[in-house]
Amino acid sequence: MQTVQSQTIAEGMKGKDFLTIDELTSEEIHHLLDEAAQLKKLQKQGVPHEELKGKVLGMIFEKSSTRTRISFEVAMLQLGGHALFLSSKDIQLGRGETIEDTANVLAGYLDGVMIRTFGHETIERFASASSVPVINGLTDSHHPAQILADLLTIMEHKGQLSGLKAAYFGDGNNVAHSLIEGAAKVGMHFTIACPPDYEPDEAIVAKAKEVAKETGAIIQITDDPKAAASNADVLITDVWASMGQEEEQAEREGVFAPYQINEELCINADENYIFMHCLPAHRGEEVTAEIIDGPHSVIYQEAENRLHAQKALLKLLLKS
Known part of the structure; x- marks a missing residue:
């Protein structure tokens, strides 16, 4: 059962971006770790926990990945949602279309976006334009996940x-x-x-x-x-x-x-x-x-x- 404090922390995190660890408070980090431990326990016990049923996460990859792609994709699946892989070769991000235009368009389709890219300024620009949460899957400057x-x-x-x-x-x-x-x-x-x-x-x-x-x-x-x-x-x-x-x-x-x-x-x-x-x-x-x-x-x-x-x-x- 959640305490009033943990409920307050959870409410405060809804809809936020996650670009660096520094953006989180100490209380938010500990709350995340407590949630992670509980979700791990449920998964090991085979208990369904479809907290994100019907939600769709877009995953943009400008850098190749093993753990990042698989872990985010399986995470959404186990939470009852869906993850959509978007290779930089298949979309117009920063090439035929501005980062801001791509962010605004994808926000109309998706409930969140995870980006694994090179320059940290790319994800900062994307997040500034996006109306849905943006998660840093890795940049040249940070790897918060x-x-x-x-x-x-x-x-x-x-x-x-x-x-x-x-x-x-x-x-x-x-x-x-x-x-x-x-x-x-x-x-x-x-x-x-x-x-x-x-x-x-x-x-x-x-x-x-x-x-x-x-x-x-x-x-x-x-x-x-x-x-x-x-x-x-x-x-x-x-x-x-x-x-x-x-x-x-x-x-x-x-x-x-x-x-x-x-x-x-x-x-x-x-x-x-x-x-x-x-x-x-x-x-x-x-x-x-x-x-x-x-x-x-x-x-x-x-x-x-x-x-x-x-x-x-x-x-x-x-x-x-």
Whole structure:
């Protein structure tokens, strides 16, 4: 049974966009995670929960995907709705038609739109013009849906978020940005270990540090991977070259080699640490096979939790 506070939070989220983690309050994040846990429980028990019967989600993909497409599509199916795949090759977004025209047209057909694209300004323009909720499935700057799944996974294993120490190793990319924002919001200490010139966006870090003053989180950036791993409850990494950076692969392998998560690095972490990776992973590059396939790894649970976290998000944003 929902409390008055949770009902108020749920009402406040209806019809909202979800472009970054920073746009959510701490209370909204925890409410989303509680909803996700409940929906996961219902799904495991085989209990129908068609909260979005008759609703249609459009899914625009300018970047290819495995987990994002499947998890959103299955999420809508399990919630009783329908998901419509829209490849950028099949629609006129930003080419023969303005982003604003596409947003307005699709809003007349759909109950919500999920977009996976390159520049974050594309989704911001789309959301500004759309009269239905717009969800960020990934941009070059942010990956908020992934971080909801990450927080859910950490909660399941550690029973809390506030006061934990998480450490991320590698490029200060979109995943790093959303992790910084999420950690700051929930009071989780967070350190990014990255080489010089690959640090996360300064403005995002500065904003997260301001938020952290309210929640008690400590946000740090360092070039020392061992210091970052020291007593960490959660170790996280991502590929060294994201989509669109393939030509930098060889250079990045040399730069990021000291930031590989391996057995030597993990000795510094808490003995009960968990290892996370949003996938796809390159064994032998950002992480060794011994770690990603070892007993501390929770990558497949993390991937599954994309489904449950996104179901909670869709339910709260799209429900009438």
